[in-house]
Amino acid sequence: MAHDTHFEARSQVQQEYYRKENAAKMRSQVTQFAIMILLTLVAFASAVADFAPNFVKPFVLLLAGVQVVQQLYAFMHMEDKKAYHIGVISFFMWGGALIAFTFFLCFLTIIWW
Amino acid sequence: MSSVAQKKGFGAQVWDYLTTVDHKKIAIMYLAAGTLFFAIAGLEALFMRFQLMFPESTFVSAGTFNQLLTMHGTTMLFLAATPLLFAFMNAIVPLQIGARDVAFPFLNSLGFWLFFLGAVFLHLSFFMGGAPDAGWTSYASLSLYSPGHGIDFYVLGLQISGAGTLISGINFIVTIITMRAPGMTFMRMPLFTWTSLVSSTLILFAFPPLTVGLFLMLVDRMFGANFFDHTMGGNTIIWEHLFWIFGHPEVYILVLPAFGLFSEIIPVFARKRLFGYSSMVFATILIGFLGFMVWAHHMFTTGLGATANAIFAVATMTIAVPTGMKVFNWILTIWGGSIKVTVPMLYALGFIPSFVAGGVTGVMQAAAPLDYQLHDSYFIVAHFHYVIVGGIVTALFGAAHFYWPIMFNRALNEKLGVLTFWIFFIGFHLTFFLQHFLGLMGMPRRVFTYMGDQGWDLFNLISTIGAAMMGVGVILLVLNVLISIKSEPLNRRDYWGDGRSLEWALETPLPFYNFKQTPLVRGYDPYWIEKQEGNKEGMVYAEPVGDIHMPNNSILPLIMSIGTFIAAFGALYSPWGDQAIAGTADSVSPGLSVGLIVLGLGITVGAMIARSLKDDLGYHVHVAEIEAIEKDLAQYRATGKKGGNK
């Protein structure tokens, strides 16, 4: 039922406000994107630099984890605290992640093939 | 636009159902389709029981028996229990939360058609070279080597209908979270809505592993991959993990809504508020969560090792705790109530001990060392039928009686209902109680026959007699439905007189928009509260009468589903499959196979693009029309005559 097309007239002040806010959001997205590229470079560098595998493996996984969080919060807008039902959405995302994590943990620890 | 007033031609009616997005009509389609597959699977069970009635019987061959066994299990779980529960979820949940439809009516219809065409696809196997024959679990070590196309039908049929189930599950999650009427907070939601929410969440998390497993099986069998083939470096056990990571939550997906239905039925007929509401909610969520942590109890004997077995045994036993909480809450709801033993209540009273028996055998099986003895014996068969028939089927039958007045504005016959209950209930216990002992005496499950004089003959005979009684019970229920068509319309609200939640506040027959005005919910059991305060309308409103926004019907869901159906045939007859190459299954030319896949998926994707490009904003029912419809309905309820045709 959420199909109503919505037209809204904005006042000058509103217009300026939105413009400022959009600019700020854009800036933060570009920053996040830069950080992601940096992290990727670090990951490649640590692999190329021939560090011990016992260091490289968990380190790269950690960097990947950070990027997942960035992806969710910066690019998929989970950081937006005012979004509709954001609490439920976070609960479902992290609940699902937790359950999936236990599967991996289980396969890596107690199930031995 | 009036829904009661118009008499439509037959063709128009069929078109209406093919394109409908109304949750009430989709509920009826789920009910009809689910009943059809329930009947088919029931017949398969009867054939199996007739074969096992006497030792060394030759009623069906071993191969046919395997097909019956596989199709019975698969159909009952995926194509009967699931859609029948969806029928009640569709019919009742929007009414319970004060909504005019589900959140995504289009997806609701798509979910149904995918389920239905997947089910039809699976059943075509009977006419096209033989049904799947590796059990409903279809373990890869067996199913990869099954000649013919049976397993391919299983894989593709379940893939399609599974997509439908996943879509419906997501739809219910969003509906329950976002479409609640003002005042319907989470902790005021009726238990059936709560269990539907948790069950839909389990669908969301459990169906993807199944989809992955089926996909790997699909490319293994039809396109020459080797994920599960240990001779080629694959691992056959992975299928079992993927299947049970899905499979154990699946049994809770089915039983939780059943719990919810009983949690609605029991307070109404005990005429008492549900005991321990918040602990019921908590137990539901806990069961849902723990349901994901126990899958390996189905694999104790695959050799996981002592550590894994011990951990999974303990995890499994913990599920008994929230389940026990629920049982005690039901008993304490009944305790001290002024009990009215109607047909739904009879099913509830029968459910409690039967389900507890199934839970107890479950805990026994959860003890891994004991499970080495019980596994793959008739004891397991007894366990899961006690929970599934004693828990889910009784809920479905009880809920049919309970909600028939809302769904069809007719009542099912009480006397016949009582008779049906006793025949079915006694038949159920005759069939399955003795199977515990058959299992302990060593009778393995999934065998097509057995030698005489091992002490199994009499119990098998009794079991078959019980199964026949269950069959009679089902026929009587269907008869009851047919009789109800000819009975007087009820035209009233609160058929049982003791309704508590919002759905009972509505007067049947319902207008297609359910609520003229969105209700305002003032507490748990809102209709009960209003009744207590002498409110004749059954609810207070959160808004004045205004235009109502409703979704348009669409044929696209059916077209999308037909696309996947066509593509499935392309995959099925692929010339690259192991069986096709070995010459044990027929195949078509590469061009035709790929052509069918491209054509089918093209149709599906084309319909999706059409849906995306063309904005469908729905339509508004204006105040004048609403008033005309309400007047029509009032006149119909008062005089039994359909009003003027507007």
Ligand code: HEM
């Ligand atoms: C206290 C609750 C329960 C416990 C502890 C439990 C435990 C178990 C265990 C350990 C097995 C595996 C036995 C074996 O194959 O050796 C099993 C099988 C099974 N259970 Fe349960 N269970 C419980 C409740 C349920 C419920 C509520 C359902 C369904 C609604 C269910 C359906 C099944 C099915 C279908 C199987 C057999 C699967 C197959 O091999 O085909 N169980 N249960």
Ligand SMILES: [Cu+2]
């Ligand atoms: Cu299980």
